[in-house]
Amino acid sequence: MSMTLPIDEIDEPLRAYKFAEVRGTTRPQVHPSGKFWRRAYDHREPATAVCHRRGGHAAPSVECSCGFHAVTEMHTLPDVTEHHEHMVVLEVELGGTVIEHEQGYRGEQQTVLAMRFPETCTHCRRQATHLQPGRVWRSVCTDCSGRRAVNRADATAIFGVDVSFTAPAPKKSQRVLETVRGFSMVVLMMVCAMFATKVSPPLALVVVFGGMVAVSLGLAIATAASRLPRSRESMFILQSVTLFLSSMLLIAIGH
Numbered sequence: 306m307s308m309t310l311p312i313d314e315i316d317e318p319l320r321a322y323k324f325a326e327v328r329g330t331t332r333p334q335v336h337p338s339g340k341f342w343r344r345a346y347d348h349r350e351p352a353t354a355v356c357h358r359r360g361g362h363a364a365p366s367v368e369c370s371c372g373f374h375a376v377t378e379m380h381t382l383p384d385v386t387e388h389h390e391h392m393v394v395l396e397v398e399l400g401g402t403v404i405e406h407e408q409g410y411r412g413e414q415q416t417v418l419a420m421r422f423p424e425t426c427t428h429c430r431r432q433a434t435h436l437q438p439g440r441v442w443r444s445v446c447t448d449c450s451g452r453r454a455v456n457r458a459d460a461t462a463i464f465g466v467d468v469s470f471t472a473p474a475p476k477k478s479q480r481v482l483e484t485v486r487g488f489s490m491v492v493l494m495m496v497c498a499m500f501a502t503k504v505s506p507p508l509a510l511v512v513v514f515g516g517m518v519a520v521s522l523g524l525a526i527a528t529a530a531s532r533l534p535r536s537r538e539s540m541f542i543l544q545s546v547t548l549f550l551s552s553m554l555l556i557a558i559g560h
């Protein structure tokens with residue numbers, strides 16, 4: 306989660322949401338999402354953030370990225386962090402020192418209030434009714450639930466916090482498609498550039514054209530590297546603008 310530009314510090318407890326994963330067959334534990342090397346949360350107790358930087362300070366610090374990250378609107382989570390199919394949404398309370406950011410908060414203390422698993426089955430997308438324990442715990446429907454699947458009441462008893470199937474189902478990632486689309490835009494730009502050379506334009510325009518092809522290529526590479534659907538969408542819009550401007554330029558040269 307990248308959050309920049311601290312705005313404010315607040316002092317009262319704050320209800321917020323974050324992604325996590327529940328892993329482990331024999332002793333299931335709640336882990337920070339996507340980071341397999343990081344320690345599990347002891348989710349039954351309020352936890353205090355620790356900064357892992359050398360010569361650490363009290364977490365969270367304005368100059369650092371430490372602390373418990375969370376957002377106050379559940380629907381904004383996929384905008385700030387990559388969403389995987391096996392993620393669960395934790396409803397938490399942040400306390401102690403809390404630093405507010407443009408896109409969320411970093412807190413000193415975190416208490417897990419509830420665990421919201423995806424509302425649909427991970428296999429068939431029907432309404433989820435059970436949790437399937439495994440290396441990563443997943444929502445499943447009655448038909449897809451295997452041996453050892455637990456219902457909501459049992460899961461609530463196992464984890465000691467309210468478990469429900471109320472998190473939005475993750476969307477399938479379009480990253481590959483969006484990457485192909487990004488590079489196709491570059492190809493289109495190059496076709497434009499080839500047409501431009503046919504009418505032997507002034508050198509200045511060739512340089513401008515080359516610059517725009519380079520910008521589009523840069524955006525395509527950034528699209529391939531980006532983990533956030535929203536950033537990939539913005540980069541496609543910027544590429545479209547570049548393509549539009551080059552076509553306008555081409556028309557201008559042609560006349």
Ligand SMILES: [Zn+2]
Nearest residue numbers: 356369370371
């Ligand atoms: Zn720190």
Ligand SMILES: [Zn+2]
Nearest residue numbers: 426429446449
């Ligand atoms: Zn199913």
